Structure formats: C-alpha cells, structure tokens
Amino acid sequence: MTSSSTPISTPTVSVVIPIYNGATDLPQLLACLEQQTYRAEAIEYLLVDNNSQDDTAEQLENAAQTAKIPLKPLSEANIQSSYAARNRGIQAATSDLIAFTDADCRPEPTWLENLVQPFSSPEVGIVAGEILALPPQTFLERYAEAQKTLCQAYTLQHPYCPYGQTANLAIRRPALEAVGLFRPYLTTGGDADLCWRILRNTDWQLKFAQTAIVRHRHRATWEELEKQWRRYGESNRYLHELHGVELQPTQSPVRPLLRWAVRSLPRQMVKWGLGRGSLVSTLSPVVGVYTSQARQRGQAEAQLPDAAREIEYLKDT
Secondary structure, eight states, X not given: OOOOOOOOSSOOEEXXXXXXXXXXXXXXXXXXXXXXXXXXXXXXXXXXXXXOSSSHHHHHHHHHHHOSSXXXXXXXXXXXXXXXXXXXXXXXXXXXXXXEOOTTEEEOTTHHHHHHGGGGSTTEEEEEEEEEEOOOXXXXXXXXXXXXXXXXXXXXXXXXXXXXXXXXXXXXXXXXXXXXXXXXXXXXXXXHHHHHHHHHHSSOEEXXXXXXXXXXXXOOSHHHHHXXXXXXXXXXXXXXXXXXXXOOXXXXXXXXXXXXXIIIXXXXXXXXXXXXXXXXXXXXXXXXXXXXXXXXHHHHHOOOOGGGGOOOOOOOO
C-alpha cells in the first residue's frame, strides 16, 4: 500500500461533479448538496463545466455567489469528456478524499456522511455508494427501475474485477497518486478502468456503502435507451482493449423473441386475466432484446482511439 490516511471523525471531502449542458439539472442538484448532513466546513464542491452550450457556466458563477455551500466553478473546455472534466476537478481538489456524482443525480441528505464512513478503515481506498431510481414517470423508466439498471450490485460483481460507477464513488488521493487519474480522452468505461488499475496494482480495498444513496433519472425515450446501451457496448470494447476482459457474446434476437411469444407471453396473459399483470413484466423480455441488440452494435462498431490510452497524473503542488 502506498500510504494511508489517519482516520478522523469528519475528514475533509472534495466533491467533483462534471456538467455538460446541465442548466436544467443545476437547481435540484444544488438543493440536494445544500441538504447534506455532513459537516459543511469539511466539504468543497467542485463543479466542472465541460464546454456546455447552454447557460451552465453562467448559472455556476451565479450559484458560487449565492449558494449556502462552498461551491467552486471550474471549466474543462479543451477535451469533451466527463473524465477530463473529473480530472480537472481532482487537480483542483484540496482534500485526501474525493467523491464523485453527476449533474443528473440527486444525492440523499446522508449521502456524503455514509459514503465517507468506510474510509475509517485505513486499508479502504475506494467506496461505492448505491444508485437508485427517481420515481419513474414513463414505461421505460419503470422498466429500468424493475431491472435495477445502474445499481452498483452489478458492477461490484463484475467477473473481471469489481468497480464502482462515478455516479456515486469516492477515492483516496493516495490511490490516485499511485495509478494516475481517469484517461481523459476515454468517453465511456473510465470508472471501471480507474477502479481496476487501483485494485489490481495496489493493496487498496473497495467497500460498498449501501446507505450512501444517490437517485438517478432513467432514460425515458427509446432513443435515449438505445444510446445508453450502445455506450455500454462501446465500454465493453474499450475495456477489452485496455484490460483484456471478455467481449459480450453476440446473439440473434429471433430465439429470445420466439421464447417470449411462446412461453412468457401466454403466462403473462393469464396473469392479466387474474388481475395481476403489468405492462412492464409483460414486455420486459422484448425491451431486453432491444437493449441487447443496441449493446451488440456499440461493441461491434467501437474503436478505441490511441489517445484514449493516455493516463493523466496528478500535478505536483
């Protein structure tokens, strides 16, 4: 292990949040940050505008003057990547604990308090909190909630190596000093890549803080859902190139759709007749085929740029 921090009751925390065209999300995000139960004097919030085309930058500057929390607006306009934006925040952070979430997330009041708690063990270098759905409003949002899409349970059970998603993650600075920061030109899969570099190349451990909760709005349209799962496929390809993880197997949609029509659909019709049916449970296999095909397309078409192999390192201060 490279080093460790002396456990204290309320260590200082730097919260890094990348933002791209997030003007509509900022008011609710800031309200959630202001409600954190963690000692306010021990937190700094670094919100990084990633070359937004809306008025995100202006809103951030105004919020820095009026917010009840220590808010530091930053900018990353050179590289269009959330990982480059996170690196900009890390470079400016002053704390040994660095927490991450996203602009479209809604941290619960005890989020930071519970996310930091596992760091009382000096061997812990990474803590992943839980990601749950905001109340669903559309069919696809209800589907994603039922499937527990984005829940950390899936990433923490990854067959290659566990990792936490940056929507709810905290890392010790010494771990970043040991392996570097995010790959700034990577567009997806960077959370897995960074966690794997730490867990496979150092002695730092990862812990799951189940009660450290952020809420996230799932994709509401078919177009958004397709983009999300294509990006997952791209991530598979990139992590295959960077770490040698197995690619997702390709599968024709014909067999699972026939299985749904012959087996699942008749059973669901019986449930409807008994008053126990639901649209989500009836059509979940069909939506699953749709997302699987999108993921396969993303994996097949993705090509890792040479620049995406680069790792940024902490600058000397």
